[in-house]
Amino acid sequence: MHLEVAYGSGCLESNARKIFLTNLTHILEHTKGGKGLIFASEASHPVNQRSPCDVVTLAQLFGLKTNIARSTICNNPQLCFKHAHMRRTYEGVAEIVVAQESDSEEEINE
Secondary structure (H helix, E strand, C coil), rough: CCCCCCCCCHHHCCHHHHHHHHHHHHHHHHHHCCCCCCEECCCCHHCCCCCCCHHHEEEEHCCCCCCHHHHHHHHHHHHHHHEEEEEHHHHCCCCCCCCCCCHHHHEEEE
């Protein structure tokens, strides 16, 4: 399960920041330290967007570990799209991999 957290409102106004931090701490408690989170900017203007390094730093300030903070930007969005694609196409139900015998295995068997 993945949850998208929009941090844009938490960076602008002090009142919205308090609400955002309260909600985020509750989410972190229930997601076992932030696993499965996706941070989104919710920016209405390009000026309000943050770089990926800034978002990782923000996530660390919110209490996430470094590797989990990085996965909120890098891995989790890709995993979310892969999961959605698999559910729609049913291609991810089973994957059959046929291993080819190498020459050394053939020599041992003979």
